[in-house]
Amino acid sequence: MTVTASASAARPPVQRWLAVWALALAAVLVVFLLQESLPWAVNYPTEAVVPVADWISVLMRWVKSNFSWLTRSITAVLGVPLDLALNLLAKNFKIGHGADAFALPRLSWVGVCAAAFLAGHAAGGRKLGVLVAGCFAYIALFGQWTSAMLTLGLISIAVPFCIVTGLFVGIWAWRRPWAERLIVSPALDLMQTIPTFAYLIPMLLLFGNSPVSAMIATAIFATPPMVRATMLGLARVPSEIDDFSEMAGCTARQKLWRVLLPSARPTLMVGVNQVIMLALNMVIIASMIGAGGLGYDVLLALRALKVGEAMEAGLAIVALAIALDRLSQAIAHNHAQGQTYRAASPVFWRRYPNLTLAVAILAATTLLSLFVPAFAAVPKAITFTTAPLWKAAVSWVTINFFDTIEAFRVALILNVLNPVRAFCEGFPWLGAVFLLGLAGYQLSGLRLAFLVAALTAFCAITGLWEKTMATVYLCGLSAFISCLIGIPIGLMASRSDRFEKTVTPIIDTLQVLPSFCFIIPVVMLFRVGDVTAMIATVAFAVVPAIRYTNHGIRQVPPALIEAAKVSGCTPRQTFFRVQLPLALPEIMLGVNQTILMALAMIIICAMVGTRDLGQEVFIALSKADSGRGIVAGLAIAFIGIVADRLFSAWTAKARSRLG
Amino acid sequence: MTEAIEPQAVGVPKDARPIKLACRNVWKLFGANAADFIRQRDGKASPADIAGAGLVGAVRAVDLEIRQGEIFIIMGLSGSGKSTLVRCMSRLVEPTHGKVEFEGKDLLKISDAALIELRRHRMGMVFQNFALLPHLNVLENIAFPLSIQGQDRATREARAREVIELVGLRGREHFYPRELSGGQQQRVGIARSLATKPEIWFLDEPFSALDPLIRREMQDELMRLQTMLHKTIVFITHDFDEAIRLADRIAIMKDGEVIQIGTPEELVVNPATDYVAEFTRDVDRAKVISARSLMRACDGSEHGGTVSPEAKISSFSGSIVSAGKPFAVVNGTGKPIGEVTPQAVIDLLAGIEHKSARA
Secondary structure: OHHHHHHHHHHHHHHHHHHHHHHHHHHHHHHHHOOOOOHHHHOOOHHHOOOHHHHHHHHHHHHHHHOHHHHHHHHHHHHHHHHHHHHHHHHOEEEOOHHHOEEEOOOOHHHHHHHHHHHHHHHHHHHHHHHHHHHHHHHHHOOOHHHHHHHHHHHHHHHHHHHHHHHHHHHHHHHOHHHHHHHHHHHHHHHHHOOHHHHHHHHHHHHOOOHHHHHHHHHHHHOHHHHHHHHHHHHHOOHHHHHHHHHOOOOHHHHHHHHHHHHOHHHHHHHHHHHHHHHHHHHHHHHHHOOOOHHHHHHHHHHOOOHHHHHHHHHHHHHHHHHHHHHHHHHHHHHHHOOOOOOOOOOHHHHOHHHHHHHHHHHHHHHHHHHOHHHHOOOHHHOOOOHHHHHHHHHHHHHHHHHHHHHHHHHHHHHHHHHHHHHHHOOOHHHHHHHHHHHHHHHOOHHHHHHHHHHHHHHHHOOOHHHHHHHHHHHHHHHHHHHHHHHHHHHHHHHOHHHHHHHHHHHHHHHHOOOHHHHHHHHHHHOOOHHHHHHHHHHHHHHHHHHHHHHHHHOOOHHHHHHHHHOOOOHHHHHHHHHHHHHHHHHHHHHHHHHHHHHHHHHHHHHHOOOOHHHHHHHHHHHOOHHHHHHHHHHHHHHHHHHHHHHHHHHHHHHHHHO | OHHHOOOOOOOOOHHHOOEEEEEEEEEEEEOOOHHHHHHHOOOOOOHHHHHHOOOEEEEEEEEEEEEOOOEEEEEOOOOOOHHHHHHHHOOOOOOOEEEEEEOOEEHHHOOHHHHHHHHHHOEEEEOOOOOOOOOOOHHHHHHHHHHHOOOOHHHHHHHHHHHHHHOOOOOOOOOOHHHOOHHHHHHHHHHHHHOOOOOEEEEEOOOOOOOHHHHHHHHHHHHHHHHHHOOEEEEEEOOHHHHHHHOOEEEEEEOOEEEEEEOHHHHHHOOOOHHHHHHHOOOOHHHHOEHHHHOEOOOOOOOOEEEOOOOEHHHHHHHHHHHOOOEEEEOOOOOEEEEEOHHHHHHHHHOOOOHHHHO
16 A cells, blocks of 8 residues: 555656656757757857866976975885885896996795795685696796786885875774865775876876886875775774773774774775785886886787787786785685684794795795796796787688678677767767756756766866767767676576576686786777777676676565565566566666776777777877876766766665665 | 662661762753753753754663662663663763763763773773674783783783683683684673773673573673672663563663663562563562562461561472461561461462552
């Protein structure tokens, strides 16, 4: 009774909204059709463009010329630990100059592999040890050792910096709710939606083309998850533990450092894992401003269209990513489990047998490498390269399947990409501002409406409307296809445990891979262009659609499913009438994530020749034009924020309706 | 209600013991401008006033006095405000209005530093879900409050081992909380709160998360500890049987108000409201009611034995029924003050109300 009553009571407003939307769409259509007489409503007039880019350029120039003492000293200070790490892992220490220079060797690759095995063994048993050591050995044997160690060196300095900064910002935000609401949360949202490229431009300008500026960009990019994890972890500490610390008479400082943070450690470790993975992703991209390492190898190879070499370096990145991810996840998992009793021994090497052994092996092998060259560098004789193999494979595919692939590509361009693109680029900016504002109003209220409309308008009045819509078209299409593929896979995974077991490791691996790596194989087959960008983006963004759908369906309480069965639902009815509606908010969250990931990836795809905001950032980067790059970066971030806010509001509404 | 206790036969009379902790018209209201609201009304407000102002009254006009060395139980169903009240007493929650007096001094007026000092040395608290620190082992958990005070490792671990011994956890010093059962975890919680030798001991539903058998065992354990330690205990529970088993006095709370305070016997014999009567209905009366409540004036008939006025009926019901004669009730000096008839005991056991028996 109550259900029907509330449903009928809710009907009139829905109908009213239908009418409002019909009117709004009609109005936009009219503007679209009248574009001859109302050109300013379709394409933003060039003479009215606000030169935000120029303002930012002027500001950056002023900062550069007045604060060079600061940037120089930052570079000098950060350079010390960075050089140490890079020399230790990759470059050898050089003492003295000229002919009598003496080189202290870097850590031997044999020792590093052994240490990797021990770390894996300590964190997750023999299996993990073998996996981690295998990844490192793979890197060594495929001749990527020096590059990989450069990358690892950068990460090893950036990550502690991120963790400490993130921890302190998180604590600050947790202590001061106003700071969280007014400063930290908006800043985090912005930082996570600004494309990775856009970070590089101001760094390049302020710190030059060097590993230090790459490290700073990495540190800034990878800090947000640590801030979030700290805030979440502290908020999740049970209130009783909080009360206990008060009753034990802790001062505020004792409470934080001795009770709350240790209790929040499992959540913090999850944050650390995310920091490491983001840092790896960013270090690869930061190779454009001097990070060197594996990312630079990929970049060089892609520019020269040496697909085989790019693939090899890309696979080394994958190996490094998997090793770091599994290792840090195992450690986080151990922390979540909590400690168990072990007899403590006062002797250091007994208490830390793995650490002692690892240090001993590293020292021994490195000393040996002074005399035995095979320990210093991977001998050429045992490395092998697969580049010719990849090249041959590509040639074979191109020779035998050229027509099929080409037909597919052209069909996609003609029938899907071009019409959507034409529609998007011709869409009147005023109409978009109006419709998105209306959606914001319906979903949440005036505040969201203003936010959404203002952010959309920013893209237009800075003169980037056409490029914005080019981004929206490619991103929207890719996200749509990702959902089209991902949601059914997620549904299947939720209904079959066996299927889930097969899918989970695949999407786990896909999620770990740096975004760069997705481009390489696609470029091999489809060459540069929108099709490549779209396919790489779909592969990258499909993960959250699968994951959230599966999780959403599976988290429907078993009691409800039993209730449905007892009421006589067929499995089909149970699925469509109970599980799916209840899982919808979670699925929408997945769609939201998919869109954000697609947006991030589309921007990277500027490297394979798209014509959107990403390309704008890319060009700005190569010209070191900070204003242009930052404005384009902001426009991209605003697209992300608009999509995110609308979807979140929708999800929140659906959630509150379900209770 | 509070003054209804008569002197005990032995030892210090109960109400002559000093007042350890007192609440004087304590209020906790949630909502905007709650403090102004209650101050303007001079510490008085009806439920309708509170609802009208858009506030929620978690604790309303609570007056109670807890005497040194007694087990004072605050009983109420979930949402009755008992947890908020005990947090007001320890200032974990700042009361909106009223006074909380610790040995006559207003707790709400002391400085933060004095409060920390007080909590470090004179208060202890045990929590429903144990609130053990997951990253410390049993020994470190128990020594934690001492290490907060800056005691050196040897001193605090020696003290921790003492209390570990006391609660029977020897041999588990190096286990981590997740390796222990619920009952053992709560023993750690109890040991930790005792490590600082507190004078007043707050127990917030300490046994509610345990299964019934363990709960009973822990109640016995608490009684054993109390006979050794003589703490002033404020014990929160939603379980009336638990309250009756442990309490010297019980305060029953409903909707943030204390509706009756008294000994278990007083609550059973003389419930203030139907709500209290509802709780006491299924109580085993023979275990709660004492000879004093059931006695009548001696009518000169022959006595089959003697009992003290505090003796619970269940302790002599078997012998009085088999003797078939009234028992004399004698006070500390051996003087008979009345008698209990077998018929009165049988009626009580059978659940037949005899108002006249009390007269």
